[in-house]
Amino acid sequence: EQIEKGGYDHFMLKEIYEQPLAIKDTYRGRLLADEGIIKMAGIEDNMKRFLNADRIIIVACGTSWHAGLVAEYIFEDLARIPVEVEYASEFRYRNPVITEKDVVISISQSGETADTLAAIKLAKSKGAFVFGVCNVVGSSIARETDAGAYTHAGPEIGVASTKAFTTQITVLTLIALRLARAKGTMSSSDYRRHLHELELIPEKVTKALEADKHIQAVSQLYKDSHNMLYLGRGYNFPVALEGALKLKEISYIHAEGYPAAEMKHGPIALIDENMPVIIIATKKGHYEKVVSNIQEIKARKGKIIGIVTEGDVSVRELADHVIEVPETLENLSPLLTTIPLQLLSYHIAVMLGKNVDQPRNLAKSVTVE
Numbered sequence: 001e002q003i004e005k006g007g008y009d010h011f012m013l014k015e016i017y018e019q020p021l022a023i024k025d026t027y028r029g030r031l032l033a034d035e036g037i038i039k040m041a042g043i044e045d046n047m048k049r050f051l052n053a054d055r056i057i058i059v060a061c062g063t064s065w066h067a068g069l070v071a072e073y074i075f076e077d078l079a080r081i082p083v084e085v086e087y088a089s090e091f092r093y094r095n096p097v098i099t100e101k102d103v104v105i106s107i108s109q110s111g112e113t114a115d116t117l118a119a120i121k122l123a124k125s126k127g128a129f130v131f132g133v134c135n136v137v138g139s140s141i142a143r144e145t146d147a148g149a150y151t152h153a154g155p156e157i158g159v160a161s162t163k164a165f166t167t168q169i170t171v172l173t174l175i176a177l178r179l180a181r182a183k184g185t186m187s188s189s190d191y192r193r194h195l196h197e198l199e200l201i202p203e204k205v206t207k208a209l210e211a212d213k214h215i216q217a218v219s220q221l222y223k224d225s226h227n228m229l230y231l232g233r234g235y236n237f238p239v240a241l242e243g244a245l246k247l248k249e250i251s252y253i254h255a256e257g258y259p260a261a262e263m264k265h266g267p268i269a270l271i272d273e274n275m276p277v278i279i280i281a282t283k284k285g286h287y288e289k290v291v292s293n294i295q296e297i298k299a300r301k302g303k304i305i306g307i308v309t310e311g312d313v314s315v316r317e318l319a320d321h322v323i324e325v326p327e328t329l330e331n332l333s334p335l336l337t338t339i340p341l342q343l344l345s346y347h348i349a350v351m352l353g354k355n356v357d358q359p360r361n362l363a364k365s366v367t368v369e
């Protein structure tokens with residue numbers, strides 16, 4: 001097992017550090033930035049189904065569901081296709097309205113999650129076209145879906161999902177960009193800018209990982225907290241949910257993810273000097289508004305850990321700590337802002353002596369209801 005961990009203390013840490021390569025493996029052969037081309041057989045072969053779709057319904061569970069939420073922002077923003085994101089376990093029992101004009105995208109690392117599989121079967125029985133985004137080749141979901149795209153993240157052993165999440169977002173971004181091009185919803189220059197920027201993401205993830213030592217020091221200060229609040233807006237709202245889930249899963253500290261602006265409708269009541277608030281406040285995407293949310297937290301003496309763009313000044317002045325990530329396009333920022341949140345939860349769990357790779361009560365793949 002030591003050999004399999006490749007010199008890392010845990011599979012989770014190894015998988016966090018594998019992300020630059022995993023993301024590259026995901027877009028390799030699919031993203032030809034210089035030519036302005038995205039090649040994905042599963043999309044090309046079924047382009048009509050996608051272009052005629054009234055809407056896209058995304059079904060998934062857990063971390064994959066969070067990737068679905070990020071995809072909702074990307075698909076609607078870039079390809080102008082209405083998207084609904086559903087927990088597979090709710091969708092399957094809700095008697096949902098599904099027609100032949102719907103495209104369902106199922107997202108699953110393992111390809112074996114029972115609820116997701118059942119949601120796929122239901123959608124197919126109603127005539128929808130079902131496209132799978134899976135990591136495990138030949139898995140049940142990969143076989144059950146009409147078409148699909150693998151994430152090529154390599155085996156993920158840690159129960160808490162890391163590289164599966166960022167590679168799912170990568171595949172879904174490629175799909176959204178391909179559809180946007182086909183539909184003409186993006187200008188050619190904007191489209192090409194996105195392709196080139198996506199190609200730069202692996203090296204920017206490497207850069208984001210360089211904050212590891214600093215994140216470890218911050219973790220030391222907050223490891224004994226009983227609660228933590230994660231906030232983000234827009235593309236980074238799902239990242240806040242995912243950050244909170246990571247902390248819960250492996251450190252057993254209660255954490256809640258919330259849209260930053262929604263804070264005033266509830267969570268703000270919890271804020272005092274004992275409440276650490278992790279807030280994603282990158283330059284692009286509602287920056288000024290998030291800064292004013294930070295001011296509200298500060299006024300209530302909450303401890304602020306800001307995830308910011310390199311060189312940020314305003315948040316640094318207000319926050320107790322900042323963790324920097326490189327600058328990128330707003331739509332691609334989840335691929336970078338996720339990294340420090342993974343490391344924060346990892347270090348806290350290690351410091352608390354928890355079983356990081358196999359947390360209590362959790363399974364890597366939930367194959368029963």
Ligand code: G6P
Pocket residue numbers: 061062063064107108109110111112113116159160161362363364365366
């Ligand atoms: C379990 C795992 C999570 C995962 C979820 C969905 O709860 O512990 O890490 O996100 O299942 O799994 P899937 O394989 O369908 O992505």
